[in-house]
Amino acid sequence: MVLTLDDTKRTAIASKLADMKALQELLIANEQTFLSECSDQDICKCLQDMLEDDRKNMGILETVIVQYGVQGEPKQTTTEMIKEIHKLMEGSELTLFEKVGQHELLKHQQVMSGLLVHKAAQVVGADIEVAITPLNTVNFENRAHQEQLKGVLEILGVRELTGKNPDQGLWARVQDAVAALTGVAGSVISRADDEMNIQDVIRMDHMKVNTLFMEIAGTEDPQKIQEFFGQIYKDLTVHAKAEEQVVYPAVRPFYSDTQELYDEQAEMQVQLDEIKSLSPSSPQFKEKVSQLKEKVMDHVRQEESTMFTAIRNNCSDEQKEQLATQFKAAKSQLQTQLAASMK
Ligand SMILES: [Fe+2]
Ligand SMILES: [Fe+2]
Structure with missing residues (x-):
């Protein structure tokens, strides 16, 4: 059995995440269009809040994609559908009610994609569940948005049909439903992405x-071992390089053990490549992996204890957040390079 680093299931989930990102862009564009066409103050306020959530959720989606560690392209049908809907939303064939109705369907689609990714993660691997946890926030908020859109649709629809306002029954119920959902989401969100x-x-x-x-330790199935190791190889390579590009140079002036971290990572890369040349069904494979694990975990303990303390003592909150942004951007770029070099 020859070791490959790519796995079909993981690539399929990457493509679904890319679909979600493309759809999120459409949701944001739609809400901007509605705001420019809407004259009702309450509805404008509701859409404005939704737009802010959606912009923040775009950041979360991007973080999740980098965290997931496999980059994917949206399906061609998704890209085409989005282009068509975008045209309709910008045009004047549809009434505002019809546009918002379409938008609510898209929100539903986004919720279902988010749930699907979670369900797929449960089947494929615990590491994916860890990587996509922040997606919970996006899902909860999209569900709340769906409820709000139902209230907006009722008002717009009755006005378009009768020229009159509906009684405010649904709008009030919607606010209650949203409050309940936000309560649930609030307990899930530990931090806003930009913090x-x-x-x-x-x-x-x-x-x-x-x-x-x-996960590797818990299985004897060579196929699974190969899949998990492929992900470890990609994640560790990218993580280490991003630390060397962004984090280590920043901490070097005040953290005297920085060179040791560079040296350890060079050794880890040698071990990774050595394991990569073995067959996942060979007896040495798991032994080499557990040696690598020891080294990685030692290294991790050092970073999380002394290096983190040095960062806490020497960087402002703003610097720490800026480093996070740079680190994520570096990872995203390195993932693209690594994927291209493996083709
Ligand atoms: Fe490191
Ligand atoms: Fe690290």
């Missing part, structure tokens, strides 16, 4: 790789 600092994003990667090591 994540460099320690948070590094820790998320460490948790994910630890999960992958446990």
Whole structure:
């Protein structure tokens, strides 16, 4: 059995996440269009809040995609559908009621995609569940948006048909439903995406790789071992390079053990490539993986203890958040390079 680093299931989920990102762009564009066409103050306020949520959720989706560690392209049919709907939304054939009705269907689609990714993650691997956890926020908010849109649709529809306002029954119920949903979402959201600092994003990667090591330890199926190792190889390579590009140079002036971290990562890369040349069904494979795990976990402990302390003592909140943004961007670029080099 020859080791390959790509896995069909994981690529399919990457494509679904890319679909979600493309759809999120459409949702944002639609809401901007509605705001320019809408004259009702309450509805405008509701749409404005939704737009802000959706912009924030776009950031979360981008974080999840980087965290997931496999990049994908949206399906061609998705791209075409989005282009068609975008044209309709910008045009004047549809009434505002009809446009918002279409928008509500798209929200539904986004909710279902989010749920589907969660269900698929449960089947494929715990590491994916770890990577996509922030998607919960997006799903909860989209469900709340769906309820709000029903209220908006009632008002717009009755006005278009009768020229009169409906009684406010549904609008009030909608606000209650939204409050309930937001309560649930509130307990899920630990941090807004834009508040994540460099320690948070590094820790998320460490948790994910630890999960992958446990997944390998827990199976004897060579196919599964190959799949999990493929993900470890990609994640560790990208994580280490991004640290070397963004984090280590930033901490070097105040953290004297930085060189040690560089050296350890060079050794890890040698081990990774050595394992990559083995067959996942060979007896040495798991032994080499557990040696790698030991090394990685030592390294992780050092980063999370002394390096994090040095960062806490020497960087402002703003610097820590800026490092997180740079780290995520570096990872995204490195993932693209790595995928291209493996083709
Ligand atoms: Fe590191
Ligand atoms: Fe690290």
